[in-house]
Amino acid sequence: MVSAVSFQKVSRHFGSVKAVDAVDLDIEPGEFFAMLGPSGSGKTTCLRLIAGFEQPTSGAISIFGERAEGVPPYRRNVNTVFQDYALFPHLNVLDNVAYGLMVKGIGRAERLKAAEDTLALVRLPGYGSRMPGQLSGGQRQRVALARALVNRPKVLLLDEPLGALDLKLRENMQEELKLLQKSLGVTFIFVTHDQGEALSMADRVAVFNDGHIMQIGTPHDIYQRPASRFVADFVGSSNVLPPEFVKLHSGQMRWASLRPEAIRVKREQDANGIPADVVALNYLGASTRIALDVNGLRLHAMIPAGQPLPEQGERVTISFNREQIHLMDGEA
Amino acid sequence: MRSDRNSSAPIALKIAAAAGLLFLHIPLLLIFVYAFTTEEKSYQWPPPGLTAKWFAVTWNRPDVWEALALSLKVAAISTLIAIILGTLCAAAVSRSKFFGRETISLLVILPIALPGIITGISLRSAFSLMNIPFSTWTIVLGHATFCIVVVYNNAVARFRRTSGSMIEASYDLGADGxxxxxxxxxxxxxxxxxxxxxLAFALSFDEVIVTTFTAGQQQTLPIWMLEELVRPRQRPVTNVVAMVVVLVTLLPILAAYYLTRDGDQTAGSGK
Structure with missing residues (x-):
């Protein structure tokens, strides 16, 4: 099967800055793919390389089997939802959505009909005659989505599309985007710095750092089996265990990760456990996060609501199953 | 600051404002009145008599038509050059970063800050150094230096308000350059x-200083008027020309005012 998007040793350097450095990547057709990473990690540059706004310094990019280097953005069957939406302020909503069809020379009646249909798809029917300035942030986001989808792209790129929305709206849009993607079957590539968003929406996630991909995998893989300290730390705040600690508890001199919810905290002293001091308690609603100090090593544990909580400064005993310690392949 | 819209200004302030406006505009009316006077050698008040014959006299003076044609031609060409170069320059400065960008921005704006006499003298000596004879084009060149600034400033301000991703979005949706x-x-x-x-057209149309240095023997309308005032013959002809210029330029200025007012609202609401 041909990949929707394929990177082979793709680099994009700006002078001495290696924004993207020798990245290999294969995105399957129909996949919801997330590029996750802190700002400046190269994820947005990767998206712009696919859109055609950037050209690779070296390496090969293919979109559905066709080489994309040197092909301008307007000759790619790829559309983008921009972070700031980039709606055209002088056109009404319907003309904004129909723009892609207009520049392709499709007749007025036909393109406005298609634009109406697409507006209904993003649940904004009847908004066509409004100007972008009259819409709320969430509505503009939907218009931007409709404007990209009306061209029936093979790949839809989304650049932090939910970043400017408030929490409630963001959660609704996450579900809607996911449903839309499944019903259209279009490949979605989604850039975000929010690991919760990436994990909840994507079929697969690529974690970026410093122009490299640190790990590619399903959200479950990334969350449960981070390959490196960076991934463990960036995705869902796993505890990173140094080799000395791991050797003591599982026998191998290797870096490892341990999920906070895998740590059990007991208030009484127990010779089988590890003594720890409670440094801080953070109430999160469904659970409470406890910061612990184990001989100078800082660990976090999650205690579900309803279970007895220790007090700050109290000495407790922690324990965990040895199988829960995940050795990281990405660390020597 | 009081923001009460119903509060009325004190009567003294109203009188002062009215006096200020009258001071600005009564001389314009005087020009109109003198266009009808029967006294042709000096500006005598009150006019000894009223006549409309100066309109016919003006119509039949070929030097008026020549000066007007030259002024219109120079203003039109200078404005065209300014719109093309000013827009391109504004696009470059506001949409990309390159070495020397701030310097270029400053150099473009400089001609309007420089006294016209400096621009005039330097252009004249440059023309004579390069053995360029005076022509319509030397006037156009002089006028374009400050016309570009006006267009550039307007365009730069608008480009800054226009998001760069809008152009990328257009490419992305399949539109070529x-x-x-x-x-x-x-x-x-x-x-x-x-x-x-x-604005560029208006600036060029009534420019005197740079023009005197770059025109040679040619006469644009303002230069013709200046010369005409010195001669004590058929003076009201100058007033007729002035009156027609005021009336004719008022229309496009009003049009521009209404056009940009609506345009600004649309563009502003898109933000």
């Missing part, structure tokens, strides 16, 4: 260019 310019860039900067162009 020309289509993007036609459908996205032009509608967004059009009113700014119109306003800048009108």
């Amino acid at each position: 020309f289509q993007t310019f036609r459908h996205i860039v032009l509608p967004n900067i059009g009113t700014a260019l119109l306003a800048g162009g009108m």
Whole structure:
């Protein structure tokens, strides 16, 4: 099967800055793919390389089997939802959505009909005659989505599309985007710095750092089996265990990760456990996060609501199953 | 600051404001009145008699037509050059970063800050150094230096308000460079260019100082008027010309005012 998007040793350097450095990547057709990473990690540059706004310094990019280097953005069957939406302020909503069809020379009646249909798809029917300035942030986001989808792209790129929305709206849009993607079957590539968003929406996630991909995998893989300290730390705040600690508890001199919810905290002293001091308690609603100090090593544990909580400064005993310690392949 | 819209200004302030406006505009009316006077050698008040014959006299003076034609030609060409170069320069400065960008920005604006006499002298000596004879084009060149600034300033302000991703969005949706310019860039900067162009045209049309250094023996309308005032013969002809110029320029200025007012509202609401 041909990949929707394929990177082979793709680099994009700006002078001495290696924004993207020798990245290999294969995105399957129909996949919801997330590029996750802190700002400046190269994820947005990767998206712009696919859109055609950037050209690779070296390496090969293919979109559905066709080489994309040197092909301008307007000759790619790829559309983008921009972070700031980039709606055209002088056109009404319907003309904004129909723009892609207009520049392709499709007749007025036909393109406005298609634009109406697409507006209904993003649940904004009847908004066509409004100007972008009259819409709320969430509505503009939907218009931007409709404007990209009306061209029936093979790949839809989304650049932090939910970043400017408030929490409630963001959660609704996450579900809607996911449903839309499944019903259209279009490949979605989604850039975000929010690991919760990436994990909840994507079929697969690529974690970026410093122009490299640190790990590619399903959200479950990334969350449960981070390959490196960076991934463990960036995705869902796993505890990173140094080799000395791991050797003591599982026998191998290797870096490892341990999920906070895998740590059990007991208030009484127990010779089988590890003594720890409670440094801080953070109430999160469904659970409470406890910061612990184990001989100078800082660990976090999650205690579900309803279970007895220790007090700050109290000495407790922690324990965990040895199988829960995940050795990281990405660390020597 | 009081923000009460119903509160009325004190009567003294109203009188002062009215007096100020009258001071500005009564001389204009005087010019109109003198266009009808029967006294042709000096400006005598009150006019000894009223006549409309100066309109016919003006109509039949070929030097008026020549000066007017030259002024219109120079203003039109200078404005066209300013719109093209000013817009391109504004696009470069506001849409990309390159070495020397701030310097270029400053150099473009400089001609309007420089006294016209400096621009005039330097252009004249440059022309004579390069053995360029005076022609319509030397006047156009002189006028373009400050016309570009006006268009550039208008365009730069508009480009700064236009998000760069809008142009990328247009490419992304399948529009090539020309289509993007036609459908996205032009509608967004059009009113700014119109306003800048009108202003550039007006500046060029009544320019005297730079023109005296770059015109040689040619006469643009303002230079013709200046010369005419010195001669004590058929003086009201100058007033007739002035009156026609005021009336004719008022229309496009009003049009530009209404056009840009609406345009600004549309562009502003898109933010």
